Amino acid sequence: MKTILVHIEGDDGQEAxxxxxxxxxxxxxxxLVCLSVMPYAAYALGDPAMGAFPVTTLIDAVEARRKxxxxxxxxxxxxxxxxxxxxxxxxxxxxxLVEHARLADVVVMSAGPFSRQAALQLGITGDVAIRSPAPALAVPPNARGITVAGSALVCWDGGQEAARALRAALPLLALSEAVTLLTVEEKDTQFGVRAAAAFLSRHGIHADVVERAQGSSSIEQVIRSVAAERQAAWIVQGAYGHSRMRQMLFGGVTRGLLADAPAPILIAH
Structure with missing residues (x-):
């Protein structure tokens, strides 16, 4: 991944x-391409009850903050x-961010939770993940980075989103010391987990296949359990659903993992 787009905002997740x-x-x-975006709302004049406020003073304050x-x-x-x-x-x-991702290999965003503006921040990550031509790396705010060479967990269900995430992750999977392909109660499909493992093998990547029954647990819980068992340093996940107007309308698995990510998650739609 040669061009890495990073969201700069000065929020609680920026250090991670x-x-x-x-x-x-x-x-x-x-x-690294560090992109700082100043919302138009930052130039708003505020409460009319405050009386007249010099526009130039406001603009100067905004630009000073940006600098x-x-x-x-x-x-x-x-x-x-x-x-x-x-x-x-x-x-x-x-x-x-979506515009600049046209010439990026990955967009580094944040996963939740956030102590400030949680729904808004996670909504931005979801919106970018769904609309971006490049995958997003959602990083938990308490993470110290990502151990690329560490163990990787790939969530696989044979769907298009999972396939896009898998292909996007290839450059990083090639650097990982261990790759696990996880499927939960796989359906009868020609694009099953064994086919995905064969695809990876042609790229020189050996993956251990793990097939789990869902049982009384949710798919999200199974993913979290296997991630802990395999000590996954990062996760690959297809981003399901639709996100617009800052509404987190992901499928439950993606939304749940992003809200309390156990590790950095590479997501693609």
């Missing part, structure tokens, strides 16, 4: 996103020894 982006860049020889954040992040970037550039944009965060 940066750490994961640095790990990806070092593992793949990649280049301060950029200075702080760039100071960090210069210490990490990776290739990077800074991009700024105005408008809707997910729209701008």
């Amino acid at each position: 996103r940066l750490n994961a982006a640095f790990d990806l860049a070092r593992a793949t020889g990649g280049h 301060e954040e950029r200075t702080a992040v760039e100071a960090r970037l210069t210490q990490e020894g990776v290739s990077w550039e800074w991009q700024s944009a105005d408008g809707d965060s997910s729209d701008r």
